[in-house]
Amino acid sequence: xxxxxxxxxxxxxxxxxxxxxxxxxxxxxxxxxxxxxxxxxxxxxxxxxxxxxxxxxxxxxxxxxxxxxxxxxxxxxxxxxxxxxxxxxxxxxxxxxxxxxxxxxxxxxxxxxxxxxxxxxxxxxxxxxxxxxxxxxxxxxxxxxxxxxxxxxxxxxxxxxxxxxxxxxxxxxxxxxxxxxxxxxxxxxxxxxxxxxxxxxxxxxxxxxxxxxxxxxxxxxxxxxxxxxxxxxxxxxxxxxxxxxxxxxxxxxxxxxxxxxxxxxxxxxxxxxxxxxxxxxxxxxxxxxxxxxxxxxxxxxxxxxxxxxxxxxxxxxxxxxxxxxxxx
Amino acid sequence: xxxxxxxxxxxxxxxxxxxxxxxxxxxxxxxxxxxxxxxxxxxxxxxxxxxxxxxxxxxxxxxxxxxxxxxxxxxxxxxxxxxxxxxxxxxxxxxxxxxxxxxxxxxxxxxxxxxxxxxxxxxxxxxxxxxxxxxxxxxxxxxxxxxxxxxxxxxxxxxxxxxxxxxxxxxxxxxxxxxxxxxxxxxxxxxxxxxxxxxxxxxxxxxxxxxxxxxxxxxxxxxxxxxxxxxxxxxxxxxxxxxxxxxxxxxxxxxxxxxxxxxxxxxxxxxxxxxxxxxxxxxxxxxxxxxxxxxxxxxxxxxxxxxxxxxxxxxxxxxxxxxxxxxxxxxxxxxxxxx
Numbered sequence: 142x143x144x145x146x147x148x149x150x151x152x153x154x155x156x157x158x159x160x161x162x163x164x165x166x167x168x169x170x171x172x173x174x175x176x177x178x179x180x181x182x183x184x185x186x187x188x189x190x191x192x193x194x195x196x197x198x199x200x201x202x203x204x205x206x207x208x209x210x211x212x213x214x215x216x217x218x219x220x221x222x223x224x225x226x227x228x229x230x231x232x233x234x235x236x237x238x239x240x241x242x243x244x245x246x247x248x249x250x251x252x253x254x255x256x257x258x259x260x261x262x263x264x265x266x267x268x269x270x271x272x273x274x275x276x277x278x279x280x281x282x283x284x285x286x287x288x289x290x291x292x293x294x295x296x297x298x299x300x301x302x303x304x305x306x307x308x309x310x311x312x313x314x315x316x317x318x319x320x321x322x323x324x325x326x327x328x329x330x331x332x333x334x335x336x337x338x339x340x341x342x343x344x345x346x347x348x349x350x351x352x353x354x355x356x357x358x359x360x361x362x363x364x365x366x367x368x369x370x371x372x373x374x375x376x377x378x379x380x381x382x383x384x385x386x387x388x389x390x391x392x393x394x395x396x397x398x399x400x401x402x403x404x405x406x407x408x409x410x411x412x413x414x415x416x417x418x419x420x421x422x423x424x425x426x427x428x429x430x431x432x433x434x435x436x437x438x439x440x441x442x443x444x445x446x447x448x449x450x451x452x453x454x455x456x457x458x459x460x461x462x463x464x465x466x467x468x469x
Numbered sequence: 470x471x472x473x474x475x476x477x478x479x480x481x482x483x484x485x486x487x488x489x490x491x492x493x494x495x496x497x498x499x500x501x502x503x504x505x506x507x508x509x510x511x512x513x514x515x516x517x518x519x520x521x522x523x524x525x526x527x528x529x530x531x532x533x534x535x536x537x538x539x540x541x542x543x544x545x546x547x548x549x550x551x552x553x554x555x556x557x558x559x560x561x562x563x564x565x566x567x568x569x570x571x572x573x574x575x576x577x578x579x580x581x582x583x584x585x586x587x588x589x590x591x592x593x594x595x596x597x598x599x600x601x602x603x604x605x606x607x608x609x610x611x612x613x614x615x616x617x618x619x620x621x622x623x624x625x626x627x628x629x630x631x632x633x634x635x636x637x638x639x640x641x642x643x644x645x646x647x648x649x650x651x652x653x654x655x656x657x658x659x660x661x662x663x664x665x666x667x668x669x670x671x672x673x674x675x676x677x678x679x680x681x682x683x684x685x686x687x688x689x690x691x692x693x694x695x696x697x698x699x700x701x702x703x704x705x706x707x708x709x710x711x712x713x714x715x716x717x718x719x720x721x722x723x724x725x726x727x728x729x730x731x732x733x734x735x736x737x738x739x740x741x742x743x744x745x746x747x748x749x750x751x752x753x754x755x756x757x758x759x760x761x762x763x764x765x766x767x768x769x770x771x772x773x774x775x776x777x778x779x780x781x782x783x784x785x786x787x788x789x790x791x792x793x794x795x796x797x798x799x800x801x802x803x804x805x806x807x808x
Contacts, residue, residue, distance in 0.1 A: 187660040187661060187662060188660055302751040302752075304751060305751070332523035332524055332687065332752075333523065333687070333689070333728060333731040333732055333733075334523060334727060334728060334731045334747075334748045335523075335751070336731065336733075337730075337731035337733075337745060337747050337748075338747055338748070340733070341745075341747055359660070359661060360733065361661075361735040362732065362733030362734055362735045363733045364735075365733065365734060365735050365736055365737040366733045366734070366737070385737045386737050386738065389735065389736055389737050389738075390738075399662070400661065400662065401735065403661060403662055403664075403665045404661060404665075404690065404735055405690045405691055405693060405694035406690060406693075406734070406735070407689055407690040407693055407717065407729065407732050407734065408717070408734070411693060411694065411713075411714075412694065414669060414672070415665040415668055415669055415694060416665065417662075417665040417666045417669055418662040418665070418666075419666075421630050421632070421663075422660070422662070437662075
């Protein structure tokens with residue numbers, strides 16, 4: 142993808158807070174990133190790191206209350222998505238921005254045929270007639286590699302396997318030629334051999350259709366194989382961001398480094414003992430005034446407890462939110 | 470074979486676990502799901518046997534069946550010299566202390582209305598004659614052993630994180646000084662940074678108490694780390710059983726090859742160099758497995774014989790067992806089902 146091309150999606154200082162009985166939970170803290178045309182941005186993080194909530198916030202998919210998207214801008218197509226009314230957002234979601242969810246078992250409606258579910262966005266967003274939508278639905282099923290598409294359109298979700306259902310989800314997300322596809326852990330619920338199929342399919346489709354993709358996962362292996370750039374999230378913040386080879390070859394944040402050593406490898410020397418990251422992920426109560434990783438960090442010092450590091454640019458399109466990266 | 474080593478702690482032969490399917494107005498038996506269909510393996514004392522496979526291949530059912538949490542359809546199971554395959558459930562109770570289980574979901578396998586102390590103490594109440602004070606002391610020791618603060622004994626499971634809950638489950642399994650523990654996907658529900666903590670704990674405990682594990686997982690890289698030998702299951706059968714090093718360096722069965730090549734590597738420079746075998750299609754239904762080899766519908770090197778005849782398990786190299794027609798010639802004549 143050409144560097145310097147205007148980003149299709151530009152997110153600045155996004156902030157989302159959940160109001161709970163126990164106080165405010167700051168799930169997303171000043172998250173900024175951009176997405177260039179045709180690129181695949183990987184977002185890695187553990188559960189509770191804010192990766193899904195970030196994507197849900199920018200599409201207005203979070204119920205409010207308890208969620209409160211408190212600030213920031215999300216520029217897409219020259220508009221700020223956060224300022225759009227619900228009607229305006231609906232025309233973007235499922236149209237220019239497609240979404241694939243984690244669980245293919247629960248995100249399809251069990252009482253409608255797959256054909257009807259693929260046709261729905263086509264009729265709503267593109268104004269196709271029933272017959273036109275049916276033709277396009279068939280093309281889409283073929284595009285995502287479901288054999289015997291004509292017959293399968295009449296089937297219900299329970300008649301598909303997990304991998305096939307995820308293909309249907311992808312077909313729905315692709316229905317209106319989106320500029321951006323957001324895939325939230327699309328292969329987590331699938332087996333490795335099926336996951337490999339879906340990853341191949343995604344790479345193929347991205348090249349064929351030229352859309353930009355945001356791929357959310359907790360699996361660094363998946364990211365290494367598919368992403369162009371990677372954003373690592375921890376405690377509701379972006380802690381590191383870099384091109385994929387740079388991130389794996391030269392990780393800058395202590396969390397990323399630890400994460401890379403804590404997973405055992407399937408080839409190469411077998412480690413006698415796994416490196417562990419002590420402690421638990423942080424509870425995001427109250428506005429962050431310190432580095433979220435400091436309690437588990439082996440290079441933390443006084444400053445980490447009193448100030449939250451901003452993202453320091455370390456060159457090669459790589460930035461790290463750690464005081465140790467300051468001035469490097 | 471294997472006569473140079475001591476007798477195995479766990480010996481499983483031709484284990485079958487079929488679940489009936491009832492349908493129609495009169496709930497007639499119309500078929501069966503062959504979740505585990507003729508599995509044989511040994512687990513040596515002090516070793517960890519990894520059992521890997523994709524969801525639905527029967528690995529969890531196999532683990533549960535080995536502990537007789539089900540009444541098995543057929544086969545033999547011997548644990549620590551006791552034949553437990555056909556023993557009626559009430560008589561199994563006295564044998565339960567030797568064999569324990571750690572479950573996948575630490576959320577669902579702990580009673581939310583019991584305190585941690587009560588949860589860990591329950592097996593002691595059932596199987597020992599210790600006094601209350603002795604039991605409480607034992608619980609505290611167990612909490613120390615699994616790295617839980619003993620001050621939290623009166624708390625309820627909801628107050629703990631996923632990794633800590635899994636530690637509670639492990640402490641409960643350890644309470645009766647078992648020899649053999651079936652770990653059914655003990656880390657699948659945990660975050661990456663917490664998984665390593667639990668795996669290290671399991672390894673420490675194994676060393677400390679001389680435990681033997683059957684470690685069931687779909688995470689092939691974690692199994693490579695923890696297991697001594699690895700059995701690969703596909704659609705109710707073990708297709709390959711090998712020592713860890715050999716299996717990962719040189720997988721023999723086409724399914725093992727595909728499975729290993731599908732694991733994404735956390736290294737972008739390797740990812741492109743690696744030749745990936747993408748399997749076509751899905752796993753067939755275990756209620757209607759294909760004729761011949763179970764893998765013949767997806768196998769990239771399928772032959773005519775595979776669609777006709779079920780392959781037998783051969784010992785193709787010392788300690789390496791494979792069920793595949795490709796290895797019919799290399800096999801010793803008497804290998805058969807002995808694993």
